[in-house]
Structures are given as C-alpha cells and as structure tokens.
Amino acid sequence: MRPYAAVIIGMIFLVFEATSQTDPQAILNKFLDRRDKSNWFQADVHIELKLFNMEDTITHKADVEMVRAPTDSLFGGAIH
Numbered sequence: 001m002r003p004y005a006a007v008i009i010g011m012i013f014l015v016f017e018a019t020s021q022t023d024p025q026a027i028l029n030k031f032l033d034r035r036d037k038s039n040w041f042q043a044d045v046h047i048e049l050k051l052f053n054m055e056d057t058i059t060h061k062a063d064v065e066m067v068r069a070p071t072d073s074l075f076g077g078a079i080h
Helices: 002-019 024-037
Strands: 040-049 058-068 077-079
C-alpha cells in the first residue's frame, strides 16, 4: 500500500506544481517592462555554429553592454 501512496502523493504534487507555474507570456512581459525602464542592458552571449563544410564547431563568446541612446533613430541605443 505504501508504494501506491507515494505514487499518488507524487502525482498530486506534480499536478499542483504544473498549475502554479507562471504564464510564459507574463514572464516575457515582465522582462520587457524592466528593459523599457532601464537605461542600459548587459548580456553574456555564447553562440556555437556547426557548418556542413567544416568539421569543427565555431564558438563565439561576447560580453555585450547596450546603452540607451534616444538620438539613435534606427536602434535606439549604442553597443559597447
């Protein structure tokens, strides 16, 4: 009986956990609101490319800082 009780409790826990998660759109909207209120943005970028004509994977890493620049009509900021 105990193994079945553990399974049932586990299933109940998973149901409650799945229903209590935040909507992905709400998370994205929260991020966009924070971004719009700040004057700068910082990101660590790591990109890996695997091309068909090369055996090795190309790896690029960069630290990007973007500062809001209202005078820039295309991008609205400057990347440093």
